[in-house]
Amino acid sequence: MKKLLVLFLLLMSCGKGEKTAGRTVETTNGFAGIVKHASLPVAYAHVEIFADNDFSGVAWAETTTDSEGYFEFTQIPQGKYRLIATHKDFKGQINPTVSEEIQDIDISVDKTTTILLKTKDLPIENGMRVGLPGTKIWQDIDSTNLEQSEVILEGIPLGTWESLLYGYPHSQAMQNLLREPLQITPETPDTIVIEMPSNLIAHWQGEHDFDSAEGILIDIPSLLDKPQSITLHASITAEIGTAMEITSLGNNVGLRSDVNDSTISFYAYYSYDAPNAWHILGGQMSYMPGTPLNVTLVVDPGEENFSLYLNGKIMVQATPSEAIAYNKRGQQLSIGRHALDEDFNFSGTINSVSWWNTALSEQQIQELSQNISIDQ
Structure with missing residues (x-):
């Protein structure tokens, strides 16, 4: 309970006398x-x-x-x-x-x-x-x-993971809880210039509009050592869509979103070593489609840290300790679609995506979302 x-x-x-209702x-x-x-x-x-x-x-x-x-x-x-x-x-x-x-x-x-x-x-x-x-x-x-x-x-x-993928039985309960849109200051300029830490796995910047299964796939040979701490960061402008993959590493770690005309929901996941075993993290907020957002996911099982940040501020967090399972999960980094499945495609603009083989600090995440250089 x-x-x-x-x-x-x-x-x-x-207060002074006034007319009300x-x-x-x-x-x-x-x-x-x-x-x-x-x-x-x-x-x-x-x-x-x-x-x-x-x-x-x-x-x-x-x-x-x-x-x-x-x-x-x-x-x-x-x-x-x-x-x-x-x-x-x-x-x-x-x-x-x-x-x-x-x-x-x-x-x-x-x-x-x-x-x-x-x-x-x-x-x-x-x-x-x-x-x-x-x-x-x-x-x-x-x-x-x-x-x-x-x-x-x-x-x-x-x-369960399957319930998040198919049917979304929780979606009705989420509706109409956040009726007034939050005031979000656009934080994505025309050009983003960030100094990346030395343990950066990959950085992609393209300001690309995604509306089909084209996506972008990048081979990541540096992940052969199977790091157990990962940070991903994406600068996006999402339009209306369901189960939209923002970015994923094979079928190991990823982040997707749902957008309707008033809310955005995020679903982050990573696999661990058991049959069909996943840790899932999600959150929802009021959202006007087309509003720029910075979203960051940290997976650090050793520190029991599985956190999702929005515009540099923590949104939701869980404390799983199971290590990331890489076996038979793939080594491709995807942008705008799932790395192993073409059914989950992003709708909107992705400005940049960055991956690190470490857990960035809260201060680094705040600076990243404000487009301030990160010290190496």
Whole structure:
């Protein structure tokens, strides 16, 4: 049973009388919080608030947690509200109820107040967990005057490789959780010039439009030593498509994506030494097709690190320890298609792809995504 911790803090601020939804509001308030799974923040969770006696299904306000799990609502009229947070990685949802009304009192901007959350587990039946939030040191909220409440979400078993390839049974559960597109600053200039570390396996730069099975295949003789730490980085502009291979090394390590008209999902994988054995990592975010992205995958089983980065920031992470299996898996590096299968073709533009036989550091990944030179 997985636990989700919602750290919830009410930030009170005085506001002038205003018209809201056909009524006069004398005071409006804001509140903010953080959504956590165990001790880790949950990025891109969907958070909604409802008037306590309104069960029409129409939220008073909604938002999405940022990459560090934080959310914030502003200009909320005084009253009693229900809060619901959902995330694709869980088959439950949290439905705590604010048990205290926001009091109409004269407060100053440096005051906070305490609210008590009651929780109820509301399971749903569809969905599939395809990754876990990343591990890092996260900012703490000062909880001196705050109540903390734990809510329980039942984790969904990790899907099989075949289920990711065919049918995507989790796709319906993912829909409509991220309704507002995130603001993404284009980071891909017309020309990319990066100093690569000395352990670079291959670097391809072409700004090529992919829409068929043509793809690009590169033989990699330097991989005869079968490295157990790998980093791949790609600068892409994705269009709408399903199971689109961005790049892969034989059938050993790879990264593909799905794009619809509002979201992009990433599926990273690597094989280990067992029949049909794969570690799979994935994540989803709001996306406007045609927006430039930098995506980086790190596979480092020795350090139990299997991480996916988006624009230099960690998106999802898992901790497998099994070594990469290379036997009978191929040694070709592919761009825009799977190295051994022509059924998974990219739709959009790939500007560059780079592979290293080592795990780049977080600082190097950030610099790479910002198109800053990496020190050798």
